Amino acid sequence: MAFSIRFAHAPDLSEIEKVENAADQLLIDLLRPERWEPAPTGESRIREPGYMLVAETGHAAVAGFVHVLETEDGCHLEQLSVAPAHTRQGIGRALVTAAMREAAERGYPTMSLRTYADVPWNAPFYQTMGFAERDPATPFQRALVAVEESLDLDRYGRRVLMIAVPSEDSEGTAHRT
Template sequence: MSSAIRPATSEDAELLTAIEAQADALLIDSLGAPVWPPAANGAERLAEPGFVLVLEESEGSSPVGFVHVLDSDGHAHLEQLSVLPTVGRQGFGRRLVSAALDEARDRGYTRMTLRTYAEIPWNAPFYASCGFLESIPETPFQRGLVETEAALGLDRYGRRVQMTAEL
């Protein structure tokens, strides 16, 4: 059996929240973060402009990962990539990023941004291996993300960076 990637549906909403919470637990442990924002509500994620893709280990099975790309003022922004830790290190995250880049290109975007931790191996180094380069926040949305991250205290756990992939 081979894995499958498809657009998320409303039936996936609760699973999106659960997948993110489990994936976040791995990051929280790695950072030693005693305080962390809760996983986003899957239904709210699905209602935002942009798209969410899910990955199933085999076609028709429950999703084990997802990627959420926001459309903000005509720009594609990879908001969240989460894969269940129990199926990690099998290339699912890379497949989701690749599918997100393809979908964004098909939708007419010319680049995709994201924000992440610079020194966590499965964050900035991983995204760099997918074609993302460190960049400067240019749009009001991107600068707002920096402010939001600071307000949430995410920068106390390590250097945060913006990265961009040209499509």
């Protein structure tokens, strides 16, 4: 399937929320939580400091997105979601690659993320993208851990912080449209 990656626009925002809720269902089915919060709205995501990239299919449908926060401590991959109908087609990998390239172009020396260590499409996937486990070192990273602890997310499995070095040489550039 052909797809392109570009920066998110206002018409994408409702689709972004739908994609995340659909993708979350895979995690819900695996972890079996008693309750799972619905995805934040695309509108709330786009208002946060940072950027969002979408993978768009030939039919102009949003097949996936990546949301990157820019904080006083650096660059953080907040969310990667691919619609279940579009998984295992390289979309997630292309989105992360494009997000890392954009981070490098913006001058960030590293990109962080928090994820489940043992969910196959979480930490093992990110390891193939150059991310490695690290201890939280910045105030932002420690705050993420505190929020996760308050939500008791580790009851579903070990949570880890991962860091990668973004590269401007990465393939998967986002198109500014």
